[in-house]
Amino acid sequence: MSQIQRILLTGFGAFPGVPENVSGAVVTELARAARELQGVAVRHEVLPVDWRVAPRQVAELIAAERPHVALHFGVSSRAQSIVVETLAKNHCASSADVCGALPTAEWLDKAGAASLRSTFPAGAILRRLEERGLPAELSEDAGAYLCNAVLYASLSACAGSGARSGFIHLPVDLSGSNGGLTLEAAVSGGLEILHACLETDPLAAPGCSRPDHTFS
Numbered sequence: 001m002s003q004i005q006r007i008l009l010t011g012f013g014a015f016p017g018v019p020e021n022v023s024g025a026v027v028t029e030l031a032r033a034a035r036e037l038q039g040v041a042v043r044h045e046v047l048p049v050d051w052r053v054a055p056r057q058v059a060e061l062i063a064a065e066r067p068h069v070a071l072h073f074g075v076s077s078r079a080q081s082i083v084v085e086t087l088a089k090n091h092c093a094s095s096a097d098v099c100g101a102l103p104t105a106e107w108l109d110k111a112g113a114a115s116l117r118s119t120f121p122a123g124a125i126l127r128r129l130e131e132r133g134l135p136a137e138l139s140e141d142a143g144a145y146l147c148n149a150v151l152y153a154s155l156s157a158c159a160g161s162g163a164r165s166g167f168i169h170l171p172v173d174l175s176g177s178n179g180g181l182t183l184e185a186a187v188s189g190g191l192e193i194l195h196a197c198l199e200t201d202p203l204a205a206p207g208c209s210r211p212d213h214t215f216s
Helices: 022-034 054-065 123-129 146-158 183-199
Strands: 006-011 041-048 069-076 082-085 085-089 115-117 137-140 164-171
Touching: 006 022, 006 054, 006 146, 006 183, 022 041, 022 069, 022 164, 022 183, 041 054, 041 069, 054 146, 069 183, 082 123, 082 183, 085 146, 115 146, 123 137, 123 146, 123 183, 146 164, 164 183
Parallel strands: 006 041, 006 069, 069 164, 082 137
Antiparallel strands: 082 164, 085 115
């Protein structure tokens, strides 16, 4: 019998300036759709936009679930498409979280690497999204807020495991107004990303990161 592929999906709750974070809704719907796939087990969580809680919660989820795929979603006011993040930086901005708290330092991990590369097959993901007619782009700037912090925490927690970890930024508005991305399209894109992660060898996909190990 083939090995069950464990998938961890996370989105975010509200934060200052974004009272309704659509990434939480996308992850909830994506988890429901992903559970229809054969050979997978799915866990999803909506994280609080909290400097002290969110990175720790992601690390704890990864330790508990040991996912083969850890896929995280958030929103950005700069995003006009599905943005495939390929790099997390060991830095955080002095920006208040949902509790009004600031980060306790300018780095995420004092002893950690300056940056960490995403380990999901970014090139294959981009091609798959474009083939489906979904607007998408690669990025090496996940910002310096909780999205970047969660990606850094995920990559740190997954190091050496062969897990495919990465982050997707979505537009703040998924109403489809003015021809923009819709919630339905974002969920469809999420499924395509999962298929790419489950089906593509990241070492063989041009334009993507190279993890230390592949799945056993």
